[in-house]
Amino acid sequence: MNYLAAGGGGEEGFHAPGIAEFWQPLVGNGAFALTRSMVVFAAVAIILTVVLLRVTKKLELVPSKGQFLVESGYSLVRNGLARDIIGADKFKPFLPLMFALFTVVLINNLMGIMPFINFPTFSRIGYAIVLTAIVYFTYHGVGIARLGLFGWLKSFCPPGLPAWVVPIVWIIEFLTYVVNRPLTMALRLFGNMFAGHLMIMVFVFGGEYLLFSTEGFLPVTGVLAYVFSLAIFLFEVIVQCLQAYVFVLLACVYIAGAVADEH
Template identity: 70%
Template sequence: MIQLAAGGGETYEAPGTYEFWQPLIGDGAFALTRSMVVFAVVAVMISVVLLRITSNLRVVPGKAQFLVEGTYGMVRNGLARDIIGAEKFKPFLPLLFALFTVVLVNNLLGVFPLITFPTFSRIGYAIVLTAVVYVTYHGVWIKKMGVVGWLKSFVPSGLPAWIVPFMWLLEFMTYVITRPLTLALRLFGNMFAGHFMLLIFTFGGEYLLFHGSGFLPAAGALAYAFTLVMYAFEVVVQFLQAYVFVLLTCVYIAGAVADEH
C-alpha cells in the first residue's frame, strides 16, 4: 500500500478492489484463487468436525459437541421450526444447517489471522448459495401447485380484472428476480464493505503511524485502536449475515409450502 514517490519519498495508496482478486495459480476465469482455497478448506473442515462429533456423541457433551448442538438447535428451533412450521420444516433442516455453518465459518475467516479474507466478499459465492435457495423454494412451490398454479399464485384472488396484469408482473418480479438478487447482494455487500473498511483502517493507520509527521502518528495510533473495535464489530456482522441469510431462506420456503397458496 506504500509506494516510493518520484522524489524519493513515500506515498500512501489506498486499497482497491484488486485486493479481492488474489490468484494463486494462473489468471483469468480459470485461475485458482485464494477464495477458492479458503472455501474448500472450510468445506473439509466442517465435514471433518461434524463427522468426528456425531460419531462419538456423549450424554454430557464436551465443548465441541455443545457448540455444534447449540448451533443446530438454534437453526432447528429458532429458525426452521418457528418460521416454516413444526409439521413441514424437517425436510429442509439439513440444507438450512449447512447454509448457516458454511456462511458463518467463511465469514469468520475474514477476521482470522493469516487468512483475513471473507469468501463471500466475492459475489460469485453469494450467487451460487442464493441459486441453491432459489431452486429449492421455487422447486417446492412448483411441485406443490404445478407450473400453471405457480404462475397463478402470483396474483391474489378477488382483484379487479384490469389490475391483474400489473399485479402479476409486480409479484413475478418480486419472487423471481428481486428476492434472489437482494439475498445475494446483502451477503456480498456486507462482507465486501466490512473487509474493505478493515483494510483502509489497517494500512492507513500503518502509514500515518510510521510515515506521518506532527500529529499524524497519533492519528495512526488511534486508527489502529479503532481497527480492533472494527474487528469486533465485524464479527457481529458476520454472525448476523449468516443468521439473516438462513432466516430469509426460511421465510421463502415457508411461503412456498404455505397452505393458503
C-alpha cells in the same frame, strides 16, 4: 502488500486498498486462476465435514465442548428458524439444507477475522450467488412441485382482484419473487462482507502508513486509526454472525411461502 504509491514530484503516498485486493490469485490468472478465496472455501468445507462427522459419530449425554457448540448451532437453526418459520409439520425435509447453509456462511464469514487468513469468502460475490441459487431453486422447485407450473404462475396474483389490476399485480409479484429476492439476498451477504473487510484494511494499512511513514503529529493519528480498526474488527464479528443468521432466516421465509397452503 505495498500500499505506497508514487505521488507528484516522485514522492510516495498512501494508496488505499480497493477491489483488486479481493482477487488474490495464487496460481495462474484470469478465469481459471486458483484464488485465495477458493482455497479458503475448500478448506472450510473439508474442516466442517471432518468436524461434524467426528462430533456426531459418538454423541454423549454429557456433551463435550465440540458437541455442545454443534448442538447449539443445530438447535438455533432447528428451533429458532426452521421450525418456527416453515412450520412444525413441514420443516424437517429442509432442516439439513438450513443447517448446512448456516454453518457454511458462518465459518466462511469468520475467516475474515482468522489470523493468517483474514479473508471472508463471501466478499467475493460469486460464492454468495451460488448459495442464493441453491435457495432460489429450492423454494421455486417446491412451489412448482406443489402447484404445478401454471398453478405456481397463478399464485403470484392473489384472488379477488379487479381484472384490470391483475396484470399489474402479477408483474410486480413475479419480479419480487423471481428477480428481487435472489438479487437482494446475494447482494446483502456480499455487500456486508466486502464493505466490512475493506474498512478494516483501510484503517489497518492507513494506520501503518501514518505511524511509520509520516512525521510530526500524524503518527499519533496512525495510533488512533489502529484503535478504530479494532472497534471495526469487533463490530465485524457481530455482522459476520448476524449475516449467517439473516441468510438462513430469509431462506426459511421463502421456503415457508412456497409450502404454505394459501400460497
